[in-house]
Amino acid sequence: MTQEKIIIDVGDGAAIPSKKDMGLFSAWxxxxxxxxxxxxxxxxxxxxxxLKIVKFLPDGIIVTFQxxxxxxxLALIIGLITGLGRISRNRIANAIASTYIEVIRGIPLLxxxxxxxxxxxxxxxxxxxxxxxxxxxxxxxxxMGEVFxxxxxxxxxxQTEAARSLGFxxxxxxxxxxxxxxxxxxLPPVGxxxxxxxxxxSLVSILAVADLxxxxxxxxxxxxxxxxxxxxxxLIYLLITLLLSKLVSIMExxxxxxxxx
Amino acid sequence: MENSEPIIRIENVTKRFGHLKAVDNVSLTxxxxxxxxxxxxxxxxxxxxxxxxxxLEEITSGRxxxxxxxxxxxxxDINRVRMEVGMVFQNFNLFxxxxxxxxxTMAPVKLKKIPRQEAEKNALRLxxxxxxxxxADVYPTQLSGGxxxxxxxxxxxxxxxxxMLFDEPTSALDPEMIGEVLDVMKTLALEGMTMIVVTHxxxxxxxxxxxxxxMDHGAVVEEGTPEHFFKNPTHDRTKLFLSQIL
Amino acid sequence: MIRKIVSGLLGVLLITGFAWARTVVIATDATWPPMEFxxxxxxxxxxxxxxxxxxxxxxxxxxxxxxxxxxxIFGGLEAGKYDAVCSSVTITEERKKTMDFSxxxxxxxxxxxxxxxxxxxTLEEMTGKTVGAQIGTTGYFAIKEMEGIVAKSxxxxxxxxxxxxxxxxxxxxCDDPVAAQYALQREDxxxxxxxxxxxxxxxEYYGVxxxxxxxxxxxxxxKGIQAVEEKGLANEFRAKWIGQ
Numbered sequence: 001m002t003q004e005k006i007i008i009d010v011g012d013g014a015a016i017p018s019k020k021d022m023g024l025f026s027a028w029x030x031x032x033x034x035x036x037x038x039x040x041x042x043x044x045x046x047x048x049x050x051l052k053i054v055k056f057l058p059d060g061i062i063v064t065f066q067x068x069x070x071x072x073x074l075a076l077i078i079g080l081i082t083g084l085g086r087i088s089r090n091r092i093a094n095a096i097a098s099t100y101i102e103v104i105r106g107i108p109l110l111x112x113x114x115x116x117x118x119x120x121x122x123x124x125x126x127x128x129x130x131x132x133x134x135x136x137x138x139x140x141x142x143x144m145g146e147v148f149x150x151x152x153x154x155x156x157x158x159q160t161e162a163a164r165s166l167g168f169x170x171x172x173x174x175x176x177x178x179x180x181x182x183x184x185x186x187l188p189p190v191g192x193x194x195x196x197x198x199x200x201x202s203l204v205s206i207l208a209v210a211d212l213x214x215x216x217x218x219x220x221x222x223x224x225x226x227x228x229x230x231x232x233x234x235l236i237y238l239l240i241t242l243l244l245s246k247l248v249s250i251m252e253x254x255x256x257x258x259x260x261x
Numbered sequence: 262m263e264n265s266e267p268i269i270r271i272e273n274v275t276k277r278f279g280h281l282k283a284v285d286n287v288s289l290t291x292x293x294x295x296x297x298x299x300x301x302x303x304x305x306x307x308x309x310x311x312x313x314x315x316x317l318e319e320i321t322s323g324r325x326x327x328x329x330x331x332x333x334x335x336x337x338d339i340n341r342v343r344m345e346v347g348m349v350f351q352n353f354n355l356f357x358x359x360x361x362x363x364x365x366t367m368a369p370v371k372l373k374k375i376p377r378q379e380a381e382k383n384a385l386r387l388x389x390x391x392x393x394x395x396x397a398d399v400y401p402t403q404l405s406g407g408x409x410x411x412x413x414x415x416x417x418x419x420x421x422x423x424x425m426l427f428d429e430p431t432s433a434l435d436p437e438m439i440g441e442v443l444d445v446m447k448t449l450a451l452e453g454m455t456m457i458v459v460t461h462x463x464x465x466x467x468x469x470x471x472x473x474x475x476m477d478h479g480a481v482v483e484e485g486t487p488e489h490f491f492k493n494p495t496h497d498r499t500k501l502f503l504s505q506i507l
Numbered sequence: 508m509i510r511k512i513v514s515g516l517l518g519v520l521l522i523t524g525f526a527w528a529r530t531v532v533i534a535t536d537a538t539w540p541p542m543e544f545x546x547x548x549x550x551x552x553x554x555x556x557x558x559x560x561x562x563x564x565x566x567x568x569x570x571x572x573x574x575x576x577x578x579x580i581f582g583g584l585e586a587g588k589y590d591a592v593c594s595s596v597t598i599t600e601e602r603k604k605t606m607d608f609s610x611x612x613x614x615x616x617x618x619x620x621x622x623x624x625x626x627x628x629t630l631e632e633m634t635g636k637t638v639g640a641q642i643g644t645t646g647y648f649a650i651k652e653m654e655g656i657v658a659k660s661x662x663x664x665x666x667x668x669x670x671x672x673x674x675x676x677x678x679x680x681c682d683d684p685v686a687a688q689y690a691l692q693r694e695d696x697x698x699x700x701x702x703x704x705x706x707x708x709x710x711e712y713y714g715v716x717x718x719x720x721x722x723x724x725x726x727x728x729x730k731g732i733q734a735v736e737e738k739g740l741a742n743e744f745r746a747k748w749i750g751q
Contacts, residue, residue: 118666121673128675162354162413165315166368166420167344176371180358208639208661208670217578218660221643224605226582 032242039235042228049225053216053232060215061236067129067201067211071136072194078141079190083148084174097145104142110203112139117207132204140197144190151186152178184255191248195241202237212236268293268424268455269314274323276309276479283309285479286323293423296456298466301476302502307459310476311426314457315339315346328423344372347417351429353409355401361388361412362397365419373420380419387415391445407438411445418449425449427458463507467491475499530569531724532589533559533715536577538663539641540688541748542595545574554684554748555593558612559715561740562731576662578642581606584716590724591717595682597645598714607719609728611712612741617646618686620671620679621703627678628704630656636677639667646680649708664689672696680706684749 042050085097104112116135117128126134155178163173205214216233220226269291276284283306291297299307312318313325316332316339325332327342356364365384369375375383388394391411393404401409410430417425427446431439443465450456450469460466466473466487473490475483475498483496491507494500535543535551543553551572563570573589584592584606597615598608619638621627630638634655640647642660650658659676661667667679668689679686683705690700715732717724735741 118669121669121675125674156352156354158350158352158354159356161317162348162350162356165317165343165346165348166417167340167372168368169340172371176367177356181356206662208659208666210659214642214660218642218647220582221578222601222648224581224585224602226579226585 028242028246031238032246035235035238035242039232039239042231046228049223049228050232052223053219053225053229056219057212057215057232057236060210060212061240063129063210064198064201064212064240067132067136067204067209068194068198070133071140071197071201074133074137075140075144075193075197076190078137079144079148080179082141082145083152086145086149087152101142101145104139109135109139109200110206113203113207128207128209132201132207132209136197136201136204139200140193144193147186147189147193148182150189151182154185155181184252187248187252187255191245191252194248195244198241198244199237266293267291268328269457270324270326271310271314272324272326274310274313274325275321276306276313276318277321282306282479283318284313284320287476287479287481288323289474289481291455291457294453294455296450296454296469296471297458297474298470298472299457299459299474299476300461300463300466300502300506301482305476306479307476308428309479311428311457311459314424314426315343315348317348340372344368344420345423347420347422347425349410349414349417349425349427349430351432353401353406353413353433355409355413355416357401360398360400361393361404364401364412364416368416369419384415384419387418388412390418390448391415392441405438406434407441410434410438410442414442414445414449424455424457427456427460429459429461431460431462461506463491463503475502477502528567528569529727530571531563531591531727532571532573533591533593534573534575534580534583534589535592535594536580536663537572537574538577538665539595539682539685541684541692542682543593554613554744555595555713557744557747558735558741559593559731561735561744562728564731565734565738566727566731568727568731577644578662581716584718587718590721591715591728593715595685595713596716597682597711599645602716605719606716607721607725608714608716609725610732611714612732612736613713615682615684615711615713617649617680617706617708617711618683618702619704619706620668620681620686620690620700621677622671622674623699623701625677625701625703630680630704630706633678637675638678638680639670639676640664640680641667644681645708645711646682649706650680668696668700672699678703682711687749 043054082097082100085093086101088094088097113132113135116138117131121131159177159181160173163177168176201211202213205211205217208214213233216229220229223229267290269289271287271289274284274287275282285306287310299311301307309318313320314327320333328345330337330342332339332342356367359367362381362384365387366377366380369380369383370377385394385397388397391414393408393411396404396408396412401412404412430446431442434442439462443462446456446458446465447469458465470487472484473487474481475490475496477498483490483494483499491503494503535555537543537545537551537553541553543551543555546552551574556572559570575583577594580592580594583589596602598611602608619627619630619633627633630650630653637657637659638650639659639661640650641664642662647658647660650656661670664679664681664685667676670676671679672695686702689696690702691697715728717728
C-alpha cells in the first residue's frame with residue numbers, strides 16, 4: 001500500500017499543466033492568453049485577410065475535433081485490448097499484441113495514413129473520415145497499449161489477490177479493481193498521447209479530409225496569403241491543444257480526489 | 262466443535278516453486294468451527310499452504326476439498342469456492358479507490374447480486390462489529406493500519422463466508438494496533454467461525470486455537486492442542502522455534 | 508601591378524561573360540501529366556518542360572526545373588526561391604494581383620471526369636455529389652463555386668483520380684489535357700473512367716508566372732515564347748504529349 005506513485009513519462013505533446021503551477025505567469029496561461037490576445041488583435045486590426053481566414057475555418061475545426069474525438073475513443077479501446085494482450089498469459093494473444101505494437105511503431109504515421117487510405121482503398125472502400133480515424137487510432141492504439149500495460153503492471157499484486165479471494169474472476173478483477181486504479185497512472189501519459197494525436201490529425205489533410213490544416217491550405221492557395229493563413233492556423237492549433245491539456249489536467253485532479261496511495 | 266464434519270480436507274499436497282518444495286506432502290483435516298493456528302519460521306511454507314486453500318497458489322500435486330468441492334477439479338467454479346472462503350492479508354489489500362463501505366459492498370453487490378441498500382446495511386453492521394462504523398465513508402489511505410485491517414476483515418465477512426483464512430494479519434502493524442485486530446478475530450472465533458490463522462502471535466494461539474500446527478521446510482512437524490504445544494512440545498525443532506519466539 | 512589588375516578585370520569579365528547565359532530556375536508541380544510529371548527515369552518531363560526548354564534555347568538563356576508542391580508554389584515564388592513558375596498555371600485576375608504573367612502559351616478548358624456508368628453530362632448534374640480537384644487550381648475554384656456540390660481538395664490530381672477510381676468520390680475536375688491523360692490514356696483508369704463534359708467556364712490560358720515586377724525574367728521568357736510560337740514548335744510538343 002505504500003508503493004510509490006509510478007510516473008510514466010512519455011511526452012511529445014504540449015505539457016499538461018501541473019497543479020502546483022497555479023501562478024499567474026505559468027507557461028500555460030502565458031501561451032493561452034497570448035494566443036487569444038494575438039488572435040483577437042489580428043482579426044480586429046486587419047479584418048482583411050484575418051477575419052476572412054477565421055471565417056473560412058470553422059468546418060475544418062469541427063472536422064479536426066471529430067477526427068480527434070473518435071480517434072481517441074477508438075485508440076483507447078485498441079490500447080486497452082493491446083495492453084491486456086501484452087500482459088496476457090495466452091501466448092498467442094501476447095504475440096499478436098506485441099507484434100502489432102512493433103509493426104505499428106516501426107511505420108511512420110504518414111505512411112500508415114497513405115497505406116490505409118490509398119493502398120487498401122483498392123480493396124476496401126472506406127470513407128475518408130473513417131480511414132482517417134482508423135489510421136490514427138491504429139497508430140495511437142499501439143502507443144497507448146504500452147501505456148496501459150505499464151499502468152496495469154504498476155498496480156500491486158495484492159489488489160488482484162484480494163479481488164480474486166473475494167470471488168471476482170479475472171475480467172471482473174481487471175475492470176472493477178485494477179483498471180480504476182491504473183487509470184491514475186495511465187492518465188498523464190495517455191493525456192500526452194491525446195495531445196500528440198490531436199496535433200497529428202493535421203496529417204489527415206493529405207487524405208483530402210477537410211480538416212483545419214487543409215482548409216487553411218485551401219485558403220492560402222487561393223489568396224496567396226501564406227503568412228497570414230498559417231499564422232492563424234498555428235494559433236488555433238495552439239489554442240485547441242492548450243485547452244485539451246487543461247482538460248486532461250482537470251481529469252487528473254478528479255482522479256486524485258481520494259488521496260494519494 | 263458441536264459439528265465435527267470436516268470442511269477442509271488437504272490430502273498429500275505438494276507445492277513446488279521450481280526446485281523448491283514450498284509445501285511438502287502435507288495432509289490436514291479441518292472441521293467446521295475449528296480454529297487452527299499455523300506457526301513456523303519464515304519460509305516454512307505456512308503462508309503458501311494457506312494460500313493453496315483458496316487456490317491463490319495452485320498446488321503441484323495432491324488434492325484439496327473445500328466444503329466438498331475439489332478445488333483443482335476443472336468442473337469446480339473456483340470463484341464459488343472463494344466466495345465461501347474469506348481471506349485477510351498481511352498488507353490488508355483494501356481497494357484504495359473505494360471507501361471503507363464500498364470495499365465491503367462491492368463483492369456482494371457485483372457477485373451475489375445483493376441489492377445495494379441491503380448490502381450497505383449489512384456492511385454498516387459489519388463495520389460496527391469491527392468497531393469502525395464512523396469511518397464508513399473514508400478512503401483506506403486515511404485509515405491507520407489497524408483500522409485498515411479491521412475493514413479488511415469486515416470486507417471478507419461481507420461475503421458471509423464459511424471459512425476465514427488469515428495470512429499473518431498483524432505482521433505489518435505497529436505494535437499498538439495489534440490488539441485491536443486480535444480482539445476482532447477473537448470475537449469472530451467466539452461466534453464459531455471456522456478459522457485458519459498463520460501468525461506469530463503466540464498469545465492469540467494459546468487463547469483461541471483448538472489446534473496449533475508447527476510447520477518447517479514445507480512439512481507439518483508437529484500439531485496438537487495449545488496446552489500440549491506450549492507446555493511440552495515433542496520435537497526439537499518445535500522447541501527451538503518456541504524458545505526463539507517466546 | 509597594372510598587368511595584375513588587367514588580368515583580374517579580364518577574369519571578372521570572363522566570369523560575367525559565362526553568366527551572361529542566364530539560368531532561369533523554374534518551379535513546377537510535376538504531378539500533372541501530361542503537362543509536367545516525373546517519368547520512370549526520375550526526370551521532370553512533359554509539354555510545359557519541352558516548351559520551356561525550346562523557349563530558353565530560342566531566347567538564349569538556360570533553364571533549370573525544380574519540383575515544388577502546388578499549394579506552396581506561389582509562396583516560394585514570392586519568397587524568391589526560384590525565378591518563375593511554369594506548371595499549367597492559368598492566368599486569372601486574382602493571380603495577376605500578386606504576380607506577373609508571361610504571354611499565354613497554351614489554351615485549356617476545365618473537364619469533368621466521371622466513372623463510365625455515370626450519366627452526368629454537365630457539372631450541374633453533379634449536385635449533391637462529391638467532386639474532387641487539386642487544391643488551389645481553377646478546377647477546384649469552379650467546383651467550389653457551384654451550389655450543392657461537395658468540393659474536395661487534393662494535394663495532387665493523381666490522388667483525386669485514384670479516389671474516383673476507387674469510388675470514394677463521384678467526379679474530378681481538371682484541365683482537359685490532364686483529364687484526357689487519365690480517362691483516355693492510362694490503361695487501368697480508362698476502363699473505368701470517362702470525360703463527361705468540358706465545362707462552360709470558358710477558355711483558360713496558361714502563362715508563366717514571375718514575381719511581381721521581375722521584368723528581367725519576364726522579358727527573357729516572353730522573348731522565348733514569342734520565338735517558339737513564331738516557329739510553330741508548340742504543335743510538335745502538342746503532338747508528342749497530348750495527341751489530339
